Amino acid sequence: MLAFAEALARIAAGGGGPQALAGHLASVLDAAVLIEDAEWRHLALAGTGDRSVPPSVRELLPRDISDASDGVGLSAPADARARAFPIRAGEARLGWLSIFPATGNLDGKHGLIRLTAASVAVELSRDNGGSKGRRRSFWDRLLARAYDDPIEAREDATARGIVLAPGYVAVAIEGEGLDEATASQKNAEIRRVCLDTLGSRTGDVVVIERGGGFLFLVPAPHEVDAQNARTAATLIPRGITRAGIDVKIVGGVGQHAEMLRVAQSVDEAREALTIARRMFGGARVMPHDDLGVYPLLYRGGGNRAEWEAFANRVLEPLRGYDEKHQTELVRTLRLFFDVGQNIKVAAASLNVHRHTVFYRLRQIAEIGGLDLDSPHDQLTLRAAIAIDALGG
Amino acid sequence: MLSAVKDGAAARREILKTAKERGVRYVRLAFVDILGIEKNIVIPGHELERALGGHVTFDGGSIDGFVRGEEIDMVLRPDPATFAILPWTPDGSTEARVLCDIEMPDGTAFEGCPRSTLKRVLEDAGDVVSRVRTALEVEFYLFNRLADGVPTTQALDNGSYFDFSPSDRGDETRTAIVNALEAMAISVSSAHHEHGAGQHEIDLSATGALATADHLITVRGVVKHIADQHNIHATFMPKPVESQAGNGLHVYFSLGDVDEAVRLHAIAGLLEHAPGFTAICNPTVNSYKRLVAAWDAPIYTVWSHRSANALVRVPPTNEGPPLIEVRSPDAACNPYLAMAVLVESIAEGIRSRALPGDPFTGSTYELSEKFRNERGIVTLPKSLRAALTELDRDIIVRGALGDHIYHAFRDAKIAEYERYRRVVHPWEHEAYLRTY
Numbered sequence: 001m002l003a004f005a006e007a008l009a010r011i012a013a014g015g016g017g018p019q020a021l022a023g024h025l026a027s028v029l030d031a032a033v034l035i036e037d038a039e040w041r042h043l044a045l046a047g048t049g050d051r052s053v054p055p056s057v058r059e060l061l062p063r064d065i066s067d068a069s070d071g072v073g074l075s076a077p078a079d080a081r082a083r084a085f086p087i088r089a090g091e092a093r094l095g096w097l098s099i100f101p102a103t104g105n106l107d108g109k110h111g112l113i114r115l116t117a118a119s120v121a122v123e124l125s126r127d128n129g130g131s132k133g134r135r136r137s138f139w140d141r142l143l144a145r146a147y148d149d150p151i152e153a154r155e156d157a158t159a160r161g162i163v164l165a166p167g168y169v170a171v172a173i174e175g176e177g178l179d180e181a182t183a184s185q186k187n188a189e190i191r192r193v194c195l196d197t198l199g200s201r202t203g204d205v206v207v208i209e210r211g212g213g214f215l216f217l218v219p220a221p222h223e224v225d226a227q228n229a230r231t232a233a234t235l236i237p238r239g240i241t242r243a244g245i246d247v248k249i250v251g252g253v254g255q256h257a258e259m260l261r262v263a264q265s266v267d268e269a270r271e272a273l274t275i276a277r278r279m280f281g282g283a284r285v286m287p288h289d290d291l292g293v294y295p296l297l298y299r300g301g302g303n304r305a306e307w308e309a310f311a312n313r314v315l316e317p318l319r320g321y322d323e324k325h326q327t328e329l330v331r332t333l334r335l336f337f338d339v340g341q342n343i344k345v346a347a348a349s350l351n352v353h354r355h356t357v358f359y360r361l362r363q364i365a366e367i368g369g370l371d372l373d374s375p376h377d378q379l380t381l382r383a384a385i386a387i388d389a390l391g392g
Numbered sequence: 393m394l395s396a397v398k399d400g401a402a403a404r405r406e407i408l409k410t411a412k413e414r415g416v417r418y419v420r421l422a423f424v425d426i427l428g429i430e431k432n433i434v435i436p437g438h439e440l441e442r443a444l445g446g447h448v449t450f451d452g453g454s455i456d457g458f459v460r461g462e463e464i465d466m467v468l469r470p471d472p473a474t475f476a477i478l479p480w481t482p483d484g485s486t487e488a489r490v491l492c493d494i495e496m497p498d499g500t501a502f503e504g505c506p507r508s509t510l511k512r513v514l515e516d517a518g519d520v521v522s523r524v525r526t527a528l529e530v531e532f533y534l535f536n537r538l539a540d541g542v543p544t545t546q547a548l549d550n551g552s553y554f555d556f557s558p559s560d561r562g563d564e565t566r567t568a569i570v571n572a573l574e575a576m577a578i579s580v581s582s583a584h585h586e587h588g589a590g591q592h593e594i595d596l597s598a599t600g601a602l603a604t605a606d607h608l609i610t611v612r613g614v615v616k617h618i619a620d621q622h623n624i625h626a627t628f629m630p631k632p633v634e635s636q637a638g639n640g641l642h643v644y645f646s647l648g649d650v651d652e653a654v655r656l657h658a659i660a661g662l663l664e665h666a667p668g669f670t671a672i673c674n675p676t677v678n679s680y681k682r683l684v685a686a687w688d689a690p691i692y693t694v695w696s697h698r699s700a701n702a703l704v705r706v707p708p709t710n711e712g713p714p715l716i717e718v719r720s721p722d723a724a725c726n727p728y729l730a731m732a733v734l735v736e737s738i739a740e741g742i743r744s745r746a747l748p749g750d751p752f753t754g755s756t757y758e759l760s761e762k763f764r765n766e767r768g769i770v771t772l773p774k775s776l777r778a779a780l781t782e783l784d785r786d787i788i789v790r791g792a793l794g795d796h797i798y799h800a801f802r803d804a805k806i807a808e809y810e811r812y813r814r815v816v817h818p819w820e821h822e823a824y825l826r827t828y
Contacts, residue, residue: 199745224768228747235653242651366698367753 019212022046032100165219169229170254170265174213226256251285292380314384403472417485428726468492479575503796506728513732517739527598529642543625547590588636605727628723631681638682641723660748661741668786669733671779673721736792
């Protein structure tokens with residue numbers, strides 16, 4: 001226990017943050033460790049290996065969590081041995097630290113977990129002090145959707161020396177597989193490269209460091225600024241490589257959001273990060289816009305209206321083109337999938353030359369901004385076509 | 393042109409040897425003024441060695457935009473890499489031509505020399521840009537002449553894109569032009585009939601930016617000369633016929649195997665400085681009658697992979713790194729200055745790591761004002777005067793030109809615009825004479 005506490009102190013002194021603390025606990029317990037804050041924002045995830053870990057324990061906690069100091073069990077689909085421990089600072093609950101054991105159970109290990117939760121609490125509390133803390137608290141409130149009135153938000157920001165942009169794009173970045181010995185230094189390098197790459201002509205990029213990862217809010221007054229922020233974010237992995245930093249990063253980019261709705265962009269960025277890690281193997285930064293059907297699948301499906309909105313988003317550019325140019329791109333795409341992506345059969349069904357089918361598929365790819373050779377984009381298009389057909 | 397360019401003494405020796413072997417009787421020492429008009433001084437072949445040593449001078453005060461109000465001897469410094477035997481012999485004698493830089497009597501580069509200006513920009517542009525390779529698509533019309541030789545705007549044919557008409561005089565003339573260019577070691581990648589009746593295009597293979605600008609000077613001269621031999625009038629005038637496509641000069645840049653981010657920065661630099669470089673790349677009042685929403689001429693600072701009327705196009709490619717095509721310039725430009733401002737725009741985009749927004753799909757002519765505002769898309773200047781105002785505002789483009797050329801060019805073009813503005817045009821008679 002003493003050695004464990006000393007290790008936590010070393011990590012905290014080195015600026016390792018929640019991610020490094022989670023990593024240490026995961027290695028000691030041979031378990032996956034998930035840390036979330038009070039607003040259920042992802043702060044750290046470690047020790048997952050091949051294990052499946054829910055993106056959040058929010059829905060898995062028992063109803064009565066009044067006395068949870070020794071942890072609470074989680075409901076299915078989590079493993080019955082999984083437990084969540086509150087992260088407390090005095091009476092305030094700052095978040096949850098959840099453990100998913102690979103082997104055995106957590107008997108006799110609650111002390112280690114509570115020590116780690118206390119260290120995380122110190123980290124989170126420290127982030128909220130001083131002038132930096134005051135600015136940070138503004139962004140925390142904004143991201144917690146605490147403002148309804150833009151004027152109030154602007155006045156609050158001005159009082160803290162913050163100049164707000166009309167809109168932002170959120171970029172979430174995490175280093176992958178960082179070990180505690182070098183995490184602090186590598187995180188500093190990641191932060192530098194990210195800021196260098198995202199550097200905005202339209203204002204200061206806001207950096208929020210949390211859970212071993214970074215959240216960047218890039219000012220984007222106009223759509224072109226948002227487009228450039230997305231492009232710049234996707235260039236970050238190359239910047240990391242070019243800078244000679246031996247670390248893989250994964251990231252996500254949210255959509256362009258008005259200032260008051262920046263939390264939405266943050267949620268999308270985090271969702272995109274998780275999908276990039278799980279579906280695209282990490283080592284890349286994925287814009288939420290480019291994820292096709294995956295966000296809906298990740299959330300466990302949506303309601304009919306959400307699915308139809310998704311299908312419309314995908315097919316609308318093609319329909320618009322068809323209407324304007326009297327073409328048959330949507331019909332061609334549907335037939336192409338119906339016949340198992342066989343160009344020859346599709347051409348015969350459409351009564352056109354197969355070169356025409358190739359040409360139309362190129363048009364579809366260009367107009368839709370999709371790659372028809374990519375299985376991910378194929379899934380998106382297939383899903384959109386299917387939803388469209390099912391919707392009648 | 394010498395296929396293997398050598399520096400200094402070796403190159404000079406090779407030229408002298410070639411000139412002797414080919415019996416060169418006269419050599420044209422060619423240079424361009426600030427407006428890009430080719431000038432030359434003819435020397436006998438036996439004076440070539442002295443010329444190569446930089447001992448031929450001319451009165452700089454007699455050239456527009458060079459030095460004002462004073463007479464000053466300026467030095468012609470031939471560039472051996474541009475030496476070429478002219479593939480025609482007006483009186484049976486062999487002539488050669490060599491392009492020259494202009495130096496001050498003390499041997500320093502003259503800051504009003506367009507060719508030296510491009511060299512300076514390339515030297516200062518950084519590794520990636522100084523090694524840039526460039527190619528051109530040059531468009532021009534071939535028109536009939538009247539019996540007394542006066543040119544008309546009557547086309548030689550009614551052809552359109554890629555039409556093949558073996559009996560056509562235009563086709564014969566274009567083939568003769570390509571033969572002449574190849575004889576002068578200018579590599580032509582293709583030649584074909586263009587969209588307009590009597591309009592043709594010659595595409596030059598990729599080479600260095602300086603050589604490309606040199607080649608355009610040669611192409612303009614060769615096209616005019618060969619057409620003249622066929623009793624045809626050739627013109628690079630940007631918009632010679634209202635109802636037909638204008639003459640463009642599409643410039644391709646290959647940055648080689650660079651990071652994709654660098655290419656995006658370059659595109660952004662071109663888009664950002666397009667309003668500023670338009671006066672240089674589209675330097676006549678007539679240029680702006682081409683830059684209208686018709687015939688796929690670009691009018692907005694938009695980039696695209698496929699759109700035919702985008703300002704910058706990056707066509708999909710199956711082999712090699714993507715090329716960046718700039719579609720706004722016309723062949724009335726001073727090619728050295730045009731290349732200098734385009735290269736500097738690319739270099740500045742890379743230096744500032746600018747990004748260009750997402751590529752556009754479709755026809756740019758239908759962009760709403762709201763869409764353009766949201767995406768930072770601006771309209772290219774609609775007149776020479778507006779373009780000069782944009783030039784005044786763009787310190788990057790002005791910096792590429794240098795103070796001397798900027799002021800001389802600006803003065804000349806404002807005077808040109810004012811002359812145009814005072815003329816009562818036939819359209820005004822048609823529209824107003826009976827109405828008012």
